[in-house]
Amino acid sequence: MIKLENVSKNFKKNKVLKNISLEIEKGDFVVLIGPSGCGKTTTLKMINRLINPTTGEITIEDKDILKTDPIKLRRKIGYVIQQTGLFPHMTVRENIELIPKVEGLDEDKIKESTEELIELVGLDTSYLDRYPSELSGGQQQRVGVARSFALDPDIILMDEPFSAVDPITRGVLQDELINLQAKVKKTIVFVTHDIREAIKLADKICLMNEGHIVQYDTPENILKNPADDFVTEFVGDNRIWQSPEYIRARDIMITDPVTCHMDCTINEAKFLMGSKHVNTLMVIDNETNRLHGVLRKKHVQHAINCDSPVKDLIISDYIYANPDDSIVDVLKEVDKYHISNIPIVDNKKRLKGLITKSSLVETLSQQYIDDETEVY
Ligand SMILES: Nc1ncnc2c1ncn2[C@@H]1O[C@H](COP(=O)(O)OP(=O)(O)OP(=O)(O)O)[C@@H](O)[C@H]1O
Ligand SMILES: [Mg+2]
Structure with missing residues (x-):
């Protein structure tokens, strides 16, 4: 774990970081984001001691880095930077192998590792003999990433590594980094200006402003519970709609669907459907709230003995979703099974809510209603 405690940095009289504290868990992908000059690069460079803090403590795995030899650290x-920092007069291979050679690692192992690394970042070995x-x-950015992996470090610092490439390449590089991280599980601290990039890549986003940390949270929480107006403005209104995977079933479900219990008669069910204007009833166990099944209007309409209990007519292998499922997955189920509503149950099959096509439409239209109120 990387831990910054009450860290401040002054450049002469300029207070650049003002008492920041931050904990980065091992294996996490943390994105530092904020307006230009807010202190992102300074924070990053303090982790590898390119800059020392004015006050405060930084530890890695509980060891004070100020007491560690910077070269060993x-x-x-x-470390990956925006303009790649590749040496132009060296081939790709020489660039990647420079530090391992300085470290005096075994030549054969270096060669093997370089060939692995270049493939890991999606280039074939023929690129090794080219110049940047x-x-x-x-491709240069990929080499920069490969080089940062050369000593198989636990931590990778990336300072706007993709900002100089076109949007399409950038998207590809982001996807590759996600795949790479899934394989290698390093601790990554990544700086960007782009909130979309942050949402896509981060386990946690650290949003900074004027030398302070304004919010340090998961992308989902930053989108749903911005800490203040600065965060709301920085993230942008309705940004959640551009990341629908963060909208959960629980965010849009109706929490009081019309229910009846197993012993309810078909007549009672018919009456309930009529009075509540619904064509589906959730049939539950009154005590545990467990959902036994779903009763549809078309099934009760043609029932012969209306005094018999509904339990004979219910669909017990109904399609359901969990409160934490994303709206994207729920929509896929709705589409796949051509259903007009989908009950939301917890792991014990207890009924938590219901998503209907009309509740979906209402939620989706809310987006445009919000947009309009902004305009006027
Ligand atoms: N070596 C330095 N000497 C003096 N001031 C510096 C130095 N490095 C950074 N600063 C100042 O510290 C502040 C924070 O700089 P930093 O590079 O951390 O910002 P940043 O958030 O990375 O910005 P950007 O998004 O533009 O890269 C800025 O006001 C900058 O001018
Ligand atoms: Mg910077």
Whole structure:
């Protein structure tokens, strides 16, 4: 774990970081974001001691980094910067192998590892003999990433690594980084200006402003519960709609669907459907709230003995979703099974809510209603 405690940084009289505290768990992908000059790069460079704090403590795995030799420290920390920092007069191979060679690692192992690394970042080994100028911007960034992995560090620091490439390449590089991280599970601290990039990549986003941390939270919480107006404005209104995977069933379900119990008669069910204007009833166990099944209007309409209990007519292998399922998955189920509503149950099958096509439409239209109120 990387831990910054009450860290401040002054450049002469300029207070650049003002008493920030931050904990980054091992294996997490943390994105630092905020307006230009807010202190992102300074924070990043303090982790590998390119900059020392004015006051405060920084520890990695409980060891005070100010008491660690900076060279030894940097061996465990990969670093990728915006303009790649590749040496133009060295081939790709020489760039990647430079530090391992300085470290005196075994030549054969270095060669093997370089070939693995170049493939890991999606380039084939023929690129190893080229010079950086013979590569596209995106390919150079891949080499920069490969080089940062050369000593197999636990931590990778990335300072706006993709900001100089076109949007399409950028998207590809982001996807590749997600796949790479799934394989290698490093602790990554990544700086960006782009909130979409942050939402896509981060386990946690650290939003900074004027040397302070304004909110440090999961992308989902930043989108749903912005800490203040600055966060709301920075993230942008209705941003959640651009990340529908963060909208959960629980956010849009009706929490009081019309229910009846197992012993309710068909007549009673018919009456209930009529008076509540619904064509589906959730049939539950009154005590446990467990959902036994779903009763549809078309099934009760043609029932012969209306005094018999509904339990003979219910569909017990109904399609359901969990409160934490994303709206995207719920919509896929609705579409796949051509259903007009879907009960939401917890792990014990207790009824928590219901999503109907009309509740979906209402939620979706809310987006546009909100947009309109903004305009006027
Ligand atoms: N070596 C330095 N000497 C003096 N001031 C510095 C130094 N490095 C950074 N600063 C100042 O510290 C502040 C924070 O800089 P930093 O580079 O951390 O910002 P940033 O959030 O990374 O910005 P950007 O998004 O533009 O890269 C800025 O006002 C900058 O001018
Ligand atoms: Mg910066």
